[in-house]
Amino acid sequence: MAAQLTRNFYVGETPTDVAGDVTVTVTRLDGSAVVSGVASHPGPAGHYTFAVPAQARLDALAVDWSGSLGRYRDLVEVVGGFYFDLAEARTEHGLTLAQHPTEKLIRKRLEVEVECERICGQAFVPRFERAEVRGDGRGALLLPRVNVRALRAVTVASTVWSPAEVAAVDVAASGVLRHPVGWPAGPVVVEYEHGMDMPPEDLRTAAMLRLRSRVHLTTSGVPDRAISWSAADGGTYRIALPSGERTGIPEVDAAYERHTVDMGGFA
Template identity: 90%
Template structure:
């Protein structure tokens, strides 16, 4: 998955392999970009800038939050990627480099982009919410009641509703009351059965303590294999003879006290309604 900020062109890269060897395809690599519902966005032929097996494709700037499917097709096979158009990132790479001394020589831009995505996804999972504007397309079930609970909170806007394969008109969508808690209210009740809803969610920007914690988490991720501490260690003895217990990560904690404290302070209760 790749995340790119709304209004910024995306330069996508895909490498074709034979086994573990990057290999050029015979002929062209075609690329098609669609929305999750199959609507076409852009298509064309990928460029081959030089390295063996590596192809690139430029996606024009998208002005709406969205999630796009990118299909690459060539003689060596087909690949599928997800391109998410978001309202921003938790922090700028230049800021993280300056804050934690992450040199370009040791930590190339491509690596930091990948690790920042890991940090954002983990943070959202632990905290139960997104801290920048994002898009979601979800399948839910109506039961005739007026309230419909979405999988996300901090809901910003309802974009589309499809019932039994039929899309609602813009006027029908606008008539739905949107609660930021993730509840959609429809005065005549939601039709029973499968519904597909598209909506935007997330904060305008992350709180400052969470931004700081996310950058600290980035530092731990890029140094994960160079810490010198064995993977399964639960304590560590320093050269001066002191022994220290290591905070261990769990499904809801990173194992870094400062990060976990900030994440806990920004975690919401994913409750429901009866």
């Protein structure tokens, strides 16, 4: 389906209208054009929108907004789904529309999904990635992701491979690409799709719980640097602390650990 993109322009912290038009250019990460035009200005001040036609495939797009107040770039990902619906999360955890606007929940859901995939080392919905890896003359090349669904494109030394050359590559779900004559030494740019069809149910539940914690992060009443907490009844509780690989919420971390992959090498 088509997407309605938005961008707000400011002078300092004040929403401000641009003098003249705001032009929008949408490209793929390889620089190829998708669509361009002039943004609409439905209001309020400084608020502009632009419609991007429905995309047939998973992708990642760069959106450049240009006007008298400067140029801004957004990155938009065309994905195969989300870990959970916002309506479901609202029902599960009492996140009312009045206190938690849709725009805020969308942003926090993205934070949760990015964090989850970083910790677990895999995507739980279909996604697209364009990555540069290095060939070493051997027949196998290891991608940064697992659950590889399809190899879309390969570029070596600025030369884009033909569809037949791409089809000759053996693609393993583990992220290993094998080429019958070996990969050339040096950088190789690959475009591919990866991720599960849908997330496991326990991970969905954990992700919604993590969303609730991110939404209430500034209203918990516990000091930011606390490692323990004393209740009014006199009980003292040690707080589980987050790290680069843990959220600090035991139930969430247990679910994420069950679905974490080991990104090792290959023979």
